[in-house]
Amino acid sequence: MKFVFGVEYDGSIYHGWQKQKSVLTIQECIEHALSKIANSKIEVICAGRTDKGVHAITQIVHFSSLIIRNEEVWFTGLNSLLPKNITVLWLKKVSSNFHARFSALSRSYRYIIFNRKNRSSFLKNYYFHVRNFLDIYKMKTSSQFLIGNHDFSSFKSSGCQSFSSRKNIFSLIIYRINDFIIIDITANSFLYHMVRNIVGCLILVGLSKKKPEWVQYILQKKDIKKTYSTVPAQGLYFLFASYPDCFSILNQSFLLKKNNLFTHFFSNF
Structure with a gap:
């Protein structure tokens, strides 16, 4: 069985x-x-x-x-x-x-950034602290260059064993809850460190160190040699995976309720 x-x-x-x-x-x-x-x-x-x-x-x-x-x-x-x-x-x-x-038809990951001048003594294992203000409007603008089917060679790390670097990002959502910035990414599959590398690029844009169009340049360059930092692991969460309806794998109302509870926790921190 x-x-x-x-x-x-x-x-x-x-x-x-x-x-x-x-x-x-x-x-x-x-x-x-x-x-x-x-x-x-x-x-x-x-x-x-x-x-x-x-x-x-x-x-x-x-x-x-x-x-x-x-x-x-x-x-x-x-x-x-x-x-x-x-x-x-x-x-x-x-x-x-x-x-x-x-x-699996898709996989979704979440990355959590704590965006405040001073760090917190709590939850240090569950987010990445960025002290300088992040402009999420610029981050949202740059993220749109990544939506769709692309060769994401520029966003993989050495040691990646994926057969192909071509992946399809279905959605990339960025929003702020008080001092927390949440980044949710859904794709058919991901390369090694792909989410953490994408977030590293978006942070540089959010800090105004790079223009939003720079992310498109990195994508098109297809160069594994990085000009950005891979963000730490502790801010990353495997959110869920989706499957054909015939398997009836996940009760979506349960997932939504659980997801709301998770974001509610951070909104009241």
């Missing part, structure tokens, strides 16, 4: 999603918990692997097991065995042809 679940996690103390030798990862924790419930080895696959320090609001994960357990046993068992900073939000059976990675 195959199951799919949504999971949120605080990536602060983890060395990313993918299991590795001698370091703690999200995948390792989840597989260890599932294998305990099944009394046999279980491996999981996610919609989009996250790096060290990156968080997830709703990561999508699937696994298969020959061991018969109902949905409630898997769900309750996982949350009882997982660390408190990893929480399964929902779990359900899914058809055998579903794949968390390859069935």
Whole structure:
């Protein structure tokens, strides 16, 4: 039987999603918990692997097991065995042809910037602090050059293993909530560090160090040698992934409610 679940996690103390030798990862924790419930080895696959320090609001994960357990046993068992900073939000059976990675139509990430002169002693692992004022109107203007199907070679980092640098950004939304600037990006898929590199460029525009058209120049240059900084991992969140309706993967009203709760938290900080 195959199951799919949504999971949120605080990536602060983890060395990313993918299991590795001698370091703690999200995948390792989840597989260890599932294998305990099944009394046999279980491996999981996610919609989009996250790096060290990156968080997830709703990561999508699937696994298969020959061991018969109902949905409630898997769900309750996982949350009882997982660390408190990893929480399964929902779990359900899914058809055998579903794949968390390859069935995904899009993936969405969120980056959070704390834009105030003085840093905060709180939430330091959950945003990137930029002390000088950011002009989000300029950032919005420059972001429009990135919408659509392009070769994003200029926005990948060395070590990228993607077969193609051509990706399709469906939306790039930038807005401010008090001292926080939120950047939401949705694309069919992403290159290594692509979101963090895009945000690094947008920050230079927001600081008026570069004109909005400079982002278009960087895009068209297709040069992996950077003239900007890759922003830190702690401000990045895997937001969610979308799938064909036939899989009925995610209750959109649940996601909207959860997303509103998340932004409400930051608006009242």
